[in-house]
Amino acid sequence: MKDWRYWIAEQRGALLAFGIFLVMFTIYTSNHPAGLTANVVQTASNKGVLLAFVAMAQTLVVITAGIDLSVGMIFILTNCLASWLVVGTPAETALGVAAVLLAGLLCGAVNGAIVIFGRLQPIVATIATGAIYFGLALLLRPFPGGSVNEDLADALTGRLFGVLPASLVVLVMVVLVVWVPFRRSVTGRAAYATGSSELAAYMSGVPIRRARFAAYSLSGLLAAIGGLFLTFFTYTGEAAYASGNAYTLFSIAAVVLGGVSLFGGRGSAVGAIFGALAFRTIGDLLFVFDFDPLWQPLFQGVVLLFAVSLGALALFRVRNRLEWFG
């Protein structure tokens, strides 16, 4: 077999998510009254990046065969924090952004430390820390409010050179600056190895703890970038419990749509991003076809089931039933 075939086989999940997104987005734009304009793309991008960031955050943890049920709450907490800190002069704003990102990183690091050193199940540990993070968010913003540096917010949610949505550019930059180095680093390789077979990884002298810790910490950082963008879109901070939970669950849906294995060791953040964008486009599709928005959750569920079934189609071709359990 040629090298590229192996590459395709490895990226199948991400390519499938990309395909689903492309089909849905094409249907959307071709039925949109305005068609494919810079404005439409910008709106779609701004809607999509929030979940994309949170889904990336989830991906990192899922790769290590863990799960992070606190990503949505880190997202909400950093939103509330940003509505206090990301204000004032450019220097103050920059400091505020740094502080918010650091807070996210810290939240992730706490998750990591509990899972690694406390030896708790990730699912239990992050339910608990998620509740704590939401509690902190509530203390910061008992009522919706606050503000954000509007120049920065408008710049990052607007367009570059009149065409490129700035939020999309930031997303791509984050992929290049955070994801790609992680994927190519020894730590990233170790994260995959840990998720695939922790025992084999340990026996091979792979830095398991470092990999886990990095995955959880970076996950917090990515969720914080999402939280910042939420603030840029809404200009306020709000400790919205339902929204935090929804983002957590949708991030898992996006990750699965994007071909990341919940058993760990397989998939990429790029796949998860397309999974997130596809998931978001469902709502837009309902909009252009004039459906009542009430239908949205139902349709999201149907599309998710359908997409996941596509990934499972291969099971029907299995001639050896033992492979069902592999």
Place this chain on the structure above:
Amino acid sequence: MAGTVPLFRMEGISKRYGGVRALEKADLTVEPGRIHAILGENGAGKSTLIKVMAGVVSPDEGRMTMEGRPLVFASPAAANQAGIASIFQELSLVPELSVADNIVICDPPKKFGMIDRRAQRRIAEAALARAGADDIHPCALVKDLPLSRRQMVEIAKALARRPRILILDEATSALAAADVARVFSVLKRLRTEGLALLYISHRMNEIAELADECTVFRNGRNVATYAAGTRSEHEVVELMIGREYSHVFPAKPERDFRGATPMLECRNLSWTGRLNDISLTVAPGEVVGLGGLDGQGQRELLLAFFGVLRGMSGKIMVNGRAVRITSPAAARGDAIGMALIPEDRKTEGLMLPMSVRENLSFAALDRLTTAGVIDRAAEQRMIDDMVKLLAIKTAGLDIPVGALSGGNQQKVVIAKWLMRQPGIILLNDPTRGIDVGTKQEMYRLLRRLADEGAAILFYSTDYDELIGCCDRVLVLYDGAISRELTGSELTEHALIASALNLAGGKPGVSPGAAA
């Protein structure tokens, strides 16, 4: 190098697990440029010895030195750094990563802080070539490779670390005969390059071919070290088990099965190119062996009988009646009464964290249940019978089955199926990685089950076993039966010749004629 300071030495190493002494003041000296074989029954302390050397467990007492300098390992990585690489019985490969990723996993080449993929590819290709496995593509995922290829990757991975001491723990147990030959030539080359090799195997012929010196372990101690070839096989076995050791294989009864209605039969069985037009019969009371190189369709054939494969063509008959077996549940049912002892007891045979008791009764639960409630008393009676019948050594029925030794785990797998009193017993290489004593018990058990009327189809990678246990051996090659050997034809030479499908193996029995 000074003759007085050995490359590696361990002195007075002891290790206890709870009350069990795994190692008791064990000594070992390893010299460069030599292959040192370690022999001993399972539970003799070999595995613990290796784990201590590989940094997986730390000893309770004793010291290790490398060229006179003391060594203490905090982790497997530390042992790697010191130049000790090990190939474990339980494979240490990461299934979702590629072959190349796995080969460099201990110390990936880096450029600007990231993994240098080109260098990684080069290293992987070189290591695969050095291991004599350059037919494996470095981009393939490990989980897509068959067991024997994974083992070759494992060897390549160890070599990529450029070790000074290489430990091979049952490294050839999963290998096809052709691969074993290649591995042996690789190991001999490494010896001339000055590497110290520690070789653990249950296969005496391998040790006879490779080893320069041998150390025998028994009950956690090294009981003897001798230059290879100075002790007879008989003496070595005596040292290992410390008891008189007469007939390894039970006598085969003189019987002619040709007239009997076969209990298990298949005609023209084919499946996706992996099984090609296979026809065979097994009579009640008969032990039929499946031979050949590993991966020639033996495993698939057993799975086909057990209802695991889909899209097969051909016919399966039980007691002369055509049947359709669609799942393992159907295969074990009363109408068919089949049992399969799987290849990998840890994944396919046992639920490791669950208790011995639970594991034993899994396959027979339906028979122990009235109105959905398990009859605990009946369960206990059956379990007691089995523990006695197979002489399973366990500290209790309620400890996790994973805590038993390999041989006893395998006994549990077999006992679990015997509780159903199956008429047809399929075995997939059941003695791999099992000590001599347990093997012998297993051979006797097989013969006894056959004498009681069971039809047994027995796949083994060990030629001695096929010769000693089977009434008849079918040799598979490329998914088809290439030859049938009975009686005096059943020799090691004939087995190997027909496994390799050599012209010397006589024209094969045409598959259709076997029915």
